[in-house]
Amino acid sequence: MAGLHKSDIKNPVLNWIDTRLPVLTMVQKEYGVFPTPRNFNYFWNFGALAMVVLMIMIASGIFLAMHYTPEKTMAFDSVEAIMRDVNYGWLLRYGHANGASMFFIVVYIHIFRGLYYGSYKSPRELLWMLGVVILLVMMATAFMGYVLPWGQMSYWGATVITNLFSAFPLVGEWIVHLLWGGFSVDNPTLNRFFALHYLLPFVLVGVILFHVAALHVTGSNNPLGIEPKGPQDTLPFHPYYTMKDSFGICVFLVIYAAVVFFAPNLFGEPDNYIPANPLSTPAEIVPEWYFLPFYAILRSVPDKLGGVCLMFGSILVLFVLPWLDTSPVRSAKFRPIYQKLFWVLLLACVVLGVVGKHRPEGIWVVLGRVATAYYFLHFLVILPLLGKLERPLPLPESISRAVLGHGGGGPLPSGAAAAKPMEKA
Amino acid sequence: MRAATLLTLLAGLALATPAVAADEIELPTQKWSFSGLFGTFDRASAQRGFQIYNQVCSNCHSMKLGYYRNLTGIGVPEDMIKVIAAEKMVPTIADDGTPAERPATPADHFRSPYPNEKAARAALNGALPPDLSVIEKARVGGSDYIADLLQGYGDPPPGMKIGDGLYYNKYFPGNQIAMPQPLQADAVTYSDGTKATLEQEAHDVATFLTYMANPELEQRKRLGVKVVLFLLAMCGVTYAVKRQVWSDVH
Numbered sequence: 001m002a003g004l005h006k007s008d009i010k011n012p013v014l015n016w017i018d019t020r021l022p023v024l025t026m027v028q029k030e031y032g033v034f035p036t037p038r039n040f041n042y043f044w045n046f047g048a049l050a051m052v053v054l055m056i057m058i059a060s061g062i063f064l065a066m067h068y069t070p071e072k073t074m075a076f077d078s079v080e081a082i083m084r085d086v087n088y089g090w091l092l093r094y095g096h097a098n099g100a101s102m103f104f105i106v107v108y109i110h111i112f113r114g115l116y117y118g119s120y121k122s123p124r125e126l127l128w129m130l131g132v133v134i135l136l137v138m139m140a141t142a143f144m145g146y147v148l149p150w151g152q153m154s155y156w157g158a159t160v161i162t163n164l165f166s167a168f169p170l171v172g173e174w175i176v177h178l179l180w181g182g183f184s185v186d187n188p189t190l191n192r193f194f195a196l197h198y199l200l201p202f203v204l205v206g207v208i209l210f211h212v213a214a215l216h217v218t219g220s221n222n223p224l225g226i227e228p229k230g231p232q233d234t235l236p237f238h239p240y241y242t243m244k245d246s247f248g249i250c251v252f253l254v255i256y257a258a259v260v261f262f263a264p265n266l267f268g269e270p271d272n273y274i275p276a277n278p279l280s281t282p283a284e285i286v287p288e289w290y291f292l293p294f295y296a297i298l299r300s301v302p303d304k305l306g307g308v309c310l311m312f313g314s315i316l317v318l319f320v321l322p323w324l325d326t327s328p329v330r331s332a333k334f335r336p337i338y339q340k341l342f343w344v345l346l347l348a349c350v351v352l353g354v355v356g357k358h359r360p361e362g363i364w365v366v367l368g369r370v371a372t373a374y375y376f377l378h379f380l381v382i383l384p385l386l387g388k389l390e391r392p393l394p395l396p397e398s399i400s401r402a403v404l405g406h407g408g409g410g411p412l413p414s415g416a417a418a419a420k421p422m423e424k425a
Numbered sequence: 426m427r428a429a430t431l432l433t434l435l436a437g438l439a440l441a442t443p444a445v446a447a448d449e450i451e452l453p454t455q456k457w458s459f460s461g462l463f464g465t466f467d468r469a470s471a472q473r474g475f476q477i478y479n480q481v482c483s484n485c486h487s488m489k490l491g492y493y494r495n496l497t498g499i500g501v502p503e504d505m506i507k508v509i510a511a512e513k514m515v516p517t518i519a520d521d522g523t524p525a526e527r528p529a530t531p532a533d534h535f536r537s538p539y540p541n542e543k544a545a546r547a548a549l550n551g552a553l554p555p556d557l558s559v560i561e562k563a564r565v566g567g568s569d570y571i572a573d574l575l576q577g578y579g580d581p582p583p584g585m586k587i588g589d590g591l592y593y594n595k596y597f598p599g600n601q602i603a604m605p606q607p608l609q610a611d612a613v614t615y616s617d618g619t620k621a622t623l624e625q626e627a628h629d630v631a632t633f634l635t636y637m638a639n640p641e642l643e644q645r646k647r648l649g650v651k652v653v654l655f656l657l658a659m660c661g662v663t664y665a666v667k668r669q670v671w672s673d674v675h
Contacts (some may be wrong), residue, residue, distance in 0.1 A: 077490065080558065080559060083641065084490065091648075094645075239670045240670060240671060243666055243667040243670045243671075244667055246663045246667070247663040250656055250659045250660040250663050251660055253656050257649065257652045257653050258649075258653060260649070261645055261648065261649025261652060261653065262462060262646065262649055265562060270562060270564055270565050270567075271563070273563035274555075274563050275556075283598070
């Protein structure tokens, strides 16, 4: 129903705005008094951290784009010109390149946090699936960004990755030519990758808005994995979690800054400082570190189409995870067997990362196959069965009871008795 | 059974790690003035390195991303840079439209020895000397690799066959390099009187090339110290406030 919003804001100017466009009320509701479980640990900082990195990436990226030339004979030199001739260009470029690595570190921790505490389970399935979409868009963005400096790894990485699509029957070759804009990775490829690399982050912003909106409907999960039962279980988001996030952001920025200022090429491949040369293939073509586990899965399968399917499947399986995991208990704290298997899964992913860095021969093939097999077994076989077989530990009665030990509900901070999670989106 | 899987994987990981190091050539490392949090370029060493680049390397290698004006960063006075640049002739277009040459200025890129790749290959037995602008960042091992490579020439181990026009170098991947040994003791006479041993020359030219690949290094590290200190202080402040805010909950 149309009508003016009844605003509580005292300031007449802000009240006038809020009456007509209640954004201030919304911010107050979603980030001010928003009831948040009182028992978050520091793993709940990583969503906010990801948001901060994304903003840094977009801001630095816009300024980089002002100086970058997406043309194959000039791209490499223009990136180096940014490093040398643009004021603080080295800071923009090293900040952006390492920001991508930081983004993946933060997001991977965020994802494994979700796996450990069962954040994907009802009613947060859609929230989780939107997260998987975010991961996919991020990967596409990062891949295309890595192509832009047009070094040897840019060029050959792009060649290898785009060629993967040729494995698909019938449409494969057509897709590859569409990606290339020709018959090999060349200037049209660089041009369209630059355009898409600029576009996709804004798509990412859109999906993240949905991700956050969905989060504010269901409310956050928490380390105990049980729903808050009343105001004694929650705290208003501000100032409790705004402050906790601020501290987390500062710690994160220390690490990020240390890399950018003191080891800016830590995550990079030296070969990418050699200009792209279609006539000379590097001895080793390796993707950026954050793609190594997927690269290992791809190479674990002797068949090209099979490898490509498993590689994409390793992410697609996450879409249906909420239905594969049949246990009603969310947090691994109360699932003794799942808790151990979580670490095995994490280990399998780390092993895949290490395997991806090495030539597929000898022990690396075996390790890659074992880890790949475990990855899929974990999701497709173990989780569906485990929910039926495992006997979970008794869940605590409520968050406050578990956190405060006895009696439940300490002295209630002002504002904690605020509204329930957003009921109408 | 799960524990067994875990152990197998861990054992595999542990076994595999030394194997990585084994198939790479061990590079001797040395102390660099520019390493560490507060590192700066040793001006004298970098200037000697420029002298080597100017008298030896630049006969075959280009360094086309660098400008003569970049030499200010290693302490060469501006009027000296004008003189250094003016010794080189760079291509230009004369007023009547014909190709001509003019003396370089500090705003010019370092002159390339060959007009294009084909000319370089034709003159050098088919080999193309890599551009040196970012060579320090483009090689595994960076500064150490450059210094080691220049000292890595010698006789091949018995039984190893070296290809035509190639030379044995123990630090070059594959051990056969197309560049003949470029530096010997006293290859240059240092204008500052330093004794030009091969080791000294290699160290100096590696310092210079590291500067050319990372001209921002000193500014970057200086700013980095300030930024990290500020952020650490902010960690302290935000943590104190966080504790204060949460004190009524815990």
